[in-house]
Amino acid sequence: MTQHVRFYQTGSFAVGNRLLPAEARTVQSDPTRANSLTSGHRACRGCGEALGARYVLDAAMRATGGRLVTVNATGCLEVFSTPYPESSWRVPWLHSLFGNAPAVASGVAAALKARGRTDIRVLGQGGDGGTVDIGFGALSGMFERGDDVLFVCYDNQGYMNTGVQRSGATPPAARTSTTQAVGPAPGNVFGQGKSAPLIAMAHEIPYVATATIADLHDLESKVERAMGLHGARYLHVLVPCPLGWGSDAAQTVRIARLAVQSGLFPVFEAERGAVSAVSPIRHRVLVEEYLRPQARFRHLFEPERRADVIDGLQAIADRNIRRFGLLPGEQT
Amino acid sequence: MFEVRIHGRGGQGVVTAAELLAAAAFAEGRSAQAFPSFGSERTGAPVVAFCRIAERPIRLREPILRPDAVIVQDATLLRQTDVLAGLADGGLVLVNSTRAEAELGLSDHGGRVIVVPASRLAREYLGRPLPNAALLGGFAALCGLISLESVTAAIRARFPGPVAEANTAAAAAAYDLVRAHRKERARA
Amino acid sequence: MLSQIEGSRAVAETVGHCRPQVICAYPISPQTHIVEALSALVKSGRLTACEFVNVESEFAAMSVAIGASAAGARAYTATASQGLLYMAEALYNASGLGLPIVMTVANRAIGAPINIWNDHSDAMSQRDSGWIQLYAEDNQAAADLHVLAFRLAEELSTPVMVCMDGFVLTHAVEAVDVPSQAAVDRFLPAFQPRQVLDPDAPLTIGAMVGPEAFTEVRYLAHTNQLRALARLPELADQFAATFHRDLDALVSPYRCDDASTVVVALGSVLGTLKDTVDGMRTAGMPIGVLGLTAFRPFPAAAIKTAIGAAKRIVVLERAFAAGAGGIVSADLAPVLPADRELYTVVAGLGGRPVTRDSLRETLAAAFAGRLAPLTFLDLDERLLRAAEEVPS
Numbered sequence: 001m002t003q004h005v006r007f008y009q010t011g012s013f014a015v016g017n018r019l020l021p022a023e024a025r026t027v028q029s030d031p032t033r034a035n036s037l038t039s040g041h042r043a044c045r046g047c048g049e050a051l052g053a054r055y056v057l058d059a060a061m062r063a064t065g066g067r068l069v070t071v072n073a074t075g076c077l078e079v080f081s082t083p084y085p086e087s088s089w090r091v092p093w094l095h096s097l098f099g100n101a102p103a104v105a106s107g108v109a110a111a112l113k114a115r116g117r118t119d120i121r122v123l124g125q126g127g128d129g130g131t132v133d134i135g136f137g138a139l140s141g142m143f144e145r146g147d148d149v150l151f152v153c154y155d156n157q158g159y160m161n162t163g164v165q166r167s168g169a170t171p172p173a174a175r176t177s178t179t180q181a182v183g184p185a186p187g188n189v190f191g192q193g194k195s196a197p198l199i200a201m202a203h204e205i206p207y208v209a210t211a212t213i214a215d216l217h218d219l220e221s222k223v224e225r226a227m228g229l230h231g232a233r234y235l236h237v238l239v240p241c242p243l244g245w246g247s248d249a250a251q252t253v254r255i256a257r258l259a260v261q262s263g264l265f266p267v268f269e270a271e272r273g274a275v276s277a278v279s280p281i282r283h284r285v286l287v288e289e290y291l292r293p294q295a296r297f298r299h300l301f302e303p304e305r306r307a308d309v310i311d312g313l314q315a316i317a318d319r320n321i322r323r324f325g326l327l328p329g330e331q332t
Numbered sequence: 333m334f335e336v337r338i339h340g341r342g343g344q345g346v347v348t349a350a351e352l353l354a355a356a357a358f359a360e361g362r363s364a365q366a367f368p369s370f371g372s373e374r375t376g377a378p379v380v381a382f383c384r385i386a387e388r389p390i391r392l393r394e395p396i397l398r399p400d401a402v403i404v405q406d407a408t409l410l411r412q413t414d415v416l417a418g419l420a421d422g423g424l425v426l427v428n429s430t431r432a433e434a435e436l437g438l439s440d441h442g443g444r445v446i447v448v449p450a451s452r453l454a455r456e457y458l459g460r461p462l463p464n465a466a467l468l469g470g471f472a473a474l475c476g477l478i479s480l481e482s483v484t485a486a487i488r489a490r491f492p493g494p495v496a497e498a499n500t501a502a503a504a505a506a507y508d509l510v511r512a513h514r515k516e517r518a519r520a
Numbered sequence: 521m522l523s524q525i526e527g528s529r530a531v532a533e534t535v536g537h538c539r540p541q542v543i544c545a546y547p548i549s550p551q552t553h554i555v556e557a558l559s560a561l562v563k564s565g566r567l568t569a570c571e572f573v574n575v576e577s578e579f580a581a582m583s584v585a586i587g588a589s590a591a592g593a594r595a596y597t598a599t600a601s602q603g604l605l606y607m608a609e610a611l612y613n614a615s616g617l618g619l620p621i622v623m624t625v626a627n628r629a630i631g632a633p634i635n636i637w638n639d640h641s642d643a644m645s646q647r648d649s650g651w652i653q654l655y656a657e658d659n660q661a662a663a664d665l666h667v668l669a670f671r672l673a674e675e676l677s678t679p680v681m682v683c684m685d686g687f688v689l690t691h692a693v694e695a696v697d698v699p700s701q702a703a704v705d706r707f708l709p710a711f712q713p714r715q716v717l718d719p720d721a722p723l724t725i726g727a728m729v730g731p732e733a734f735t736e737v738r739y740l741a742h743t744n745q746l747r748a749l750a751r752l753p754e755l756a757d758q759f760a761a762t763f764h765r766d767l768d769a770l771v772s773p774y775r776c777d778d779a780s781t782v783v784v785a786l787g788s789v790l791g792t793l794k795d796t797v798d799g800m801r802t803a804g805m806p807i808g809v810l811g812l813t814a815f816r817p818f819p820a821a822a823i824k825t826a827i828g829a830a831k832r833i834v835v836l837e838r839a840f841a842a843g844a845g846g847i848v849s850a851d852l853a854p855v856l857p858a859d860r861e862l863y864t865v866v867a868g869l870g871g872r873p874v875t876r877d878s879l880r881e882t883l884a885a886a887f888a889g890r891l892a893p894l895t896f897l898d899l900d901e902r903l904l905r906a907a908e909e910v911p912s
Contacts (some may be wrong), residue, residue: 069717071587072726079728087724092717094590095726096613100583103575107542107587107595108717110571114541114593120719138583141576351526351693358524358695366693389695391658391791393688394875 027058027220034061034090036070041088042080046249048239048256049077049154052213053125056152056237057091059220063227064121069108070094073101073126073135076161076241077154099134101126102142105149113148121227124151128169129159131236132196136168139196143203143232150226150233153196156241164244168194171264172316173309174296176244181299190312197270200234204273211267212238214257218279222269238265246295258290263317266324281326287313333386334477335396339415340405340464343375349403349464350381352490353471356482357385365390378413385477401475404428405450405463407436424475426510428463446474446513448506457502458495469503473510480507522697527659527689528553530696531624531682534663536561537704538622538670540596541711542588544573544581548603549636550686551626555598578603582610582621589619590725592716594670597621600686601628604642608649611679615650615741617726618714620673622666623651626686627787627838629870637871638686640787640838643815644847650741652680652748653816655786657772659689659696664767665813667699668755670708675751676744677714683815685788687871699763707762745817752814770819772811773826775801779808781887782827784852785836786812789867789874793836796879805887815848820855827856834863834886836874845894867897 027033036057043050061068069092072078078095081088096104105124112120124142126135131153142149158176159165166176172190175181179188200208206229211219219237226233240256242249259265260279264287267279288310291297300306321327336353340346347368354364362385369380382396401424404415416425428450429436438445448470450463457466465487472480483503488496525533532554535543543562545555559574561567571588575581581597588595599607604625614621625643629635643653654669656662662684669680684690699707715725729737749770756769774794776782783793790811800807810826812819827833833856835849844850846864853862863886868874878898885891 067719069591069719078726082724082727084727084729084733087727089724090722092719092722093724093726094587094717096583096586096617097609100579100586100610103580103583104587104590106573106575106580107544107584107589108591109587110542110544110573110584111588111591111593111595114569114571114588115591116569137576138580141580144576145573147573354693355524363695364524364693367688368691392795392876393692393788393792395873397875 059223073130074098075127355486465499466506469506532557541593582607598624776808
């Protein structure tokens with residue numbers, strides 16, 4: 001007999017998906033989803049990238065009716081998913097090198113076009129190292145040519161696969177193994193780093209978006225949106241790394257949410273170079289709340305509180321909030 | 333084997349001249365090889381191109397060091413580079429100039445020198461001072477190795493209609509000039 | 521049909537007749553004329569069902585070729601010199617993944633000092649990249665080897681580079697019988713990839729392999745290359761039957777039969793060597809030339825056979841390993857019986873002409889037993905002395 005579950009018994013965060021009409025539910029709620037990145041892989045517990053990739057790929061699979069080919073840069077995602085002779089990928093998947101995934105994806109797209117197989121779509125993916133650093137030339141080339149590829153960057157703000165070194169996406173003050181928490185200005189340098197999404201927008205490609213694993217529904221809908229378009233598209237997903245960030249494996253999703261709520265990671269969409277939508281901050285938090293649970297920022301609080309550095313990070317968040325209009329009620 | 337070295341300046345069509353000469357020889361059933369001096373010279377810089385013509389397949393790849401003939405597309409090069417280096421005694425020299433060979437300092441040269449105003453002819457027929465077609469016409473008359481018809485055919489195969497016709501006309505004019513010049517010399 | 525045609529154009533037309541589906545290119549002298557001609561073939565519609573991708577670097581050129589090949593397309597690119605080095609990482613990847621990409625290398629020196637002219641430093645630097653390397657003696661061979669290369673690459677599922685001397689061949693206009701479309705179609709079947717990215721049969725290509733299997737992967741790559749040693753002469757026979765002209769796929773011996781001295785070389789210098797040797801033969805010196813078309817895999821058995829009883833082997837190298845010596849010589853030494861003399865002559869670096877006069881002098885010295893084991897042809901002692909002078 002069917003047991004009827006009462007509303008309050010479902011838990012407040014689970015309610016939404018179940019109450020939605022079937023067509024609006026997440027891909028992951030569908031028992032027949034592709035499971036593109038299937039279980040048994042070797043990611044760390046609490047891995048934000050594994051979570052993000054699973055949602056992205058399954059959403060892309062649904063959006064394309066399963067007609068998808070994937071290209072992967074070297075990095076954690078590649079290493080934990082394909083230790084020979086095993087593979088967690090249930091989609092056609094190609095790994096070539098660290099710095100060339102966008103170009104390899106371009107080659108796949110060119111081949112499919114030449115072979116008249118435009119029913120098959122291409123998704124390239126990599127971490128922030130493979131995307132914003134070593135693969136950036138190839139990414140820019142793919143963008144400017146308008147190759148029919150969605151490239152997804154899983155940004156965990158450093159070279160986690162090789163032992164947590166600094167990348168061009170590492171935030172200021174963060175401790176990495178190449179920006180140690182020593183000396184008068186511990187951690188990563190202020191004034192360095194780049195915004196890959198803004199640079200992607202400068203290519204005036206059809207679609208650029210940011211997302212996090214804190215809002216998986218939003219992530220899925222952006223993938224679906226991207227796969228509904230042709231040409232070069234870019235999706236930049238913030239994926240906390242418990243190992244590299246020194247955070248509790250159970251807090252990965254919460255930390256991603258704090259990154260958004262603090263304003264440090266603006267979530268937005270852009271079309272042809274112009275911002276077209278932003279995800280407003282509902283419950284604003286100070287950056288300190290985001291920084292505290294992460295050991296990579298511990299030197300900002302111990303042995304003494306570095307108000308100067310925390311203020312510097314808060315200023316970055318405040319600027320993001322003003323720049324993207326993340327607090328619609330506030331006129332700045 | 334007959335070896336021709338062509339001296340000119342970047343932009344004058346030196347490489348094209350060597351290729352046209354090779355094409356003309358090929359059309360006559362010979363083996364021919366044309367190649368540039370492999371530089372990265374910019375417009376106006378001295379440039380050299382080579383052409384070998386033989387009855388048998390050509391295997392040799394060295395630059396032409398002992399030419400049987402030298403074509404000089406720009407007479408100012410005579411003062412700058414040793415364009416006659418390695419030229420055999422009795423070798424042919426064809427110079428593009430409106431000046432007399434004595435003025436160019438070529439009268440005591442051991443080779444057979446002919447001066448033809450190729451740039452002037454080119455300006456007349458093409459409206460542009462691109463001397464190579466005229467020089468090739470002159471060269472056909474000078475050495476008799478290839479016919480004017482083959483030069484004309486090579487030009488037509490290379491360039492579109494009106495440009496080809498202007499060039500072939502310049503080549504024919506130069507051919508006539510050199511023929512007349514040689515006859516005059518023979519009488520003298 | 522013979523036509524008087526630039527080497528680059530002959531290669532481009534031939535590659536076009538091989539029906540590539542993806543061509544990617546980044547310009548570098550002296551490769552440019554090849555990719556320019558191919559871009560025109562695609563743009564004009566003469567070459568259909570083909571994507572021409574203008575990429576932002578050679579690294580991307582090889583990467584696009586990798587993606588295209590893995591997605592089931594016949595993929596082609598061309599480069600030279602610094603460009604080959606810039607794609608070095610991707611070269612190893614293409615061969616490691618067993619992707620049958622064909623690439624033209626318009627051989628050129630490597631800087632510093634920057635030098636755009638011909639030698640073999642570029643291709644030789646990638647001799648261990650897992651690519652098959654074939655060297656063209658003239659532009660007919662350059663064109664023909666591309667047809668052979670696609671066939672061999674796809675049969676063995678391994679990439680092949682066709683090396684042609686930059687400028688000396690790429691920019692030379694001479695008579696070439698460009699393989700016709702009909703004949704190429706008879707010789708080269710449609711690409712049947714061994715592995716392909718296909719949603720209907722998902723494959724993981726490029727997995728991580730640890731110590732437990734890496735040696736075996738490399739061993740199999742080695743044995744796969746060795747298969748080319750047997751397959752190349754067979755394909756050359758098929759080529760001759762289809763195109764009605766010979767193609768030396770492994771080695772090309774010239775007047776070696778009764779030679780006491782054999783000069784071994786690769787590429788366009790072979791023509792000049794043959795003319796030189798003819799002259800020396802007339803002067804009574806029993807000397808021959810052995811051209812290597814295949815350098816990888818190294819045709820050791822064919823070389824040994826061709827050398828026969830010659831007691832003196834002179835290797836003419838268009839590249840060399842600083843601090844060691846000849847590169848081809850190093851491969852050749854273990855092949856030779858112990859009673860043979862081996863000389864290395866480094867010649868034509870950075871485009872220095874290799875002339876008959878210099879060759880004759882050097883080979884005559886070898887003949888007279890006066891040649892040093894390692895010689896640099898036409899070494900300019902004045903420049904060496906000038907380099908030693910300390911500026912005041």
